[in-house]
Amino acid sequence: MKNLEIYIHIPFCIRKCNYCDFTSIVSDETIKERYVEKLIKSIENFNSDVSSYSVSTIFIGGGTPSILKPEFISKILKAIYSKFIFVEKPEITIEANPGTLNREKLKIYRRSGINRLSIGLQSADDEELSILGRIHSYEDFLQSFNLAREAGFNNINIDLMSAIPNQTIKSYRNTLRKVVELNPEHISAYSLIIEEGTPFFKNIELFEKYPLPSEEDEREMYYLTREFLSKNGYFRYEISNYAKEGYECKHNLGYWSMTPYLGFGVSASSYFEGARFKVDKNFQIIEEEKPSIKSNIEEFMFLGLRKTKGVSSKDFRNMFNQELEFYYKDNIDKLMKEGLLEKEIVSMDEYLLSLTDKGIDVSNVVLSEFLLD
Numbered sequence: 461m462k463n464l465e466i467y468i469h470i471p472f473c474i475r476k477c478n479y480c481d482f483t484s485i486v487s488d489e490t491i492k493e494r495y496v497e498k499l500i501k502s503i504e505n506f507n508s509d510v511s512s513y514s515v516s517t518i519f520i521g522g523g524t525p526s527i528l529k530p531e532f533i534s535k536i537l538k539a540i541y542s543k544f545i546f547v548e549k550p551e552i553t554i555e556a557n558p559g560t561l562n563r564e565k566l567k568i569y570r571r572s573g574i575n576r577l578s579i580g581l582q583s584a585d586d587e588e589l590s591i592l593g594r595i596h597s598y599e600d601f602l603q604s605f606n607l608a609r610e611a612g613f614n615n616i617n618i619d620l621m622s623a624i625p626n627q628t629i630k631s632y633r634n635t636l637r638k639v640v641e642l643n644p645e646h647i648s649a650y651s652l653i654i655e656e657g658t659p660f661f662k663n664i665e666l667f668e669k670y671p672l673p674s675e676e677d678e679r680e681m682y683y684l685t686r687e688f689l690s691k692n693g694y695f696r697y698e699i700s701n702y703a704k705e706g707y708e709c710k711h712n713l714g715y716w717s718m719t720p721y722l723g724f725g726v727s728a729s730s731y732f733e734g735a736r737f738k739v740d741k742n743f744q745i746i747e748e749e750k751p752s753i754k755s756n757i758e759e760f761m762f763l764g765l766r767k768t769k770g771v772s773s774k775d776f777r778n779m780f781n782q783e784l785e786f787y788y789k790d791n792i793d794k795l796m797k798e799g800l801l802e803k804e805i806v807s808m809d810e811y812l813l814s815l816t817d818k819g820i821d822v823s824n825v826v827l828s829e830f831l832l833d
């Protein structure tokens with residue numbers, strides 16, 4: 461059996477955050493209910509042959525999935541459980557925002573098989589949260605986190621953000637300290653990017669009042685994340701993701717290793733049987749062009765090199781029936797000479813190729829070397 465991952469998109473939020481460019485809207489209960497009905501139908505009607513796959517992970521993301529009635533989440537999962545075969549202990553994650561969780565909801569999640577929670581905190585500073593347009597305070601987050609622990613969640617991710625307007629190195633360090641004190645199993649730490657079309661992008665004048673950290677400070681926050689988290693027992697397994705031993709996000713690892721995945725819900729993407737497709741706003745599946753071998757190889761390298769473990773020459777050979785060097789020998793030699801890539805020999809017929817710390821710092825430049833002409 462081959463592994464398969466499932467992504468469920470819930471595109472609803474209480475309010476739009478100022479930096480958000482995800483597919484999410486503010487809606488009433490009737491629309492949410494109708495959405496869930498359509499989503500379940502799309503799962504039930506999915507008619508590709510999946511008999512040779514077992515589902516290893518489900519990720520319910522958004523939006524804010526935790527604003528749905530928990531019974532809806534149970535129903536969605538039920539539809540998936542009846543449609544697919546599963547590995548023994550699949551990882552089942554739901555994204556939640558502080559202020560949208562309560563005891564009852566968490567209990568229903570646990571009963572429905574959800575065993576991992578990803579909580580969007582972003583910052584432990586209330587003023588920064590308000591600048592970001594978040595719906596919650598740090599206190600709300602603490603309550604949600606503690607309730608989740610009480611409900612038995614022993615695999616929790618906390619999302620953090622650096623380079624927030626008005627943020628200082630001191631306040632960011634404080635956020636890191638407070639979060640680490642809570643001992644979550646996983647921390648994702650991204651830098652704020654002002655994307656086109658977001659409220660931040662449309663209100664640039666806001667940054668006169670709340671200045672963005674300088675490039676040097678942003679850099680320092682980036683290094684601080686790495687050092688602080690590693691000193692506190694979190695190892696970096698991907699450019700922006702840190703975990704305690706054994707708690708890496710299996711869903712993300714699968715994605716970065718090009719494990720096939722099916723996405724259900726508006727704007728969800730799939731990569732299945734070598735084809736890529738997407739769900740449009742009417743729940744219709746739009747088949748994208750079948751990717752060429754060249755673009756699959758590039759994707760394999762781009763995603764794989766995000767992992768600190770890197771890409772395996774054996775996996776490459778198994779996937780593309782060709783040696784990694786066949787495509788990239790000169791680039792690899794050059795990048796190794798520059799100290800941006802390193803090789804670890806695993807056995808006679810396998811090595812791991814990964815970015816060095818210096819390579820991670822300029823990952824965009826390094827990854828562009830893996831574009832094929």
Ligand code: SF4
Pocket residue numbers: 472473474475476477479480481482484522523524557580
């Ligand atoms: S909670 Fe997440 S998805 Fe919703 S608006 Fe904020 S950033 Fe976007």
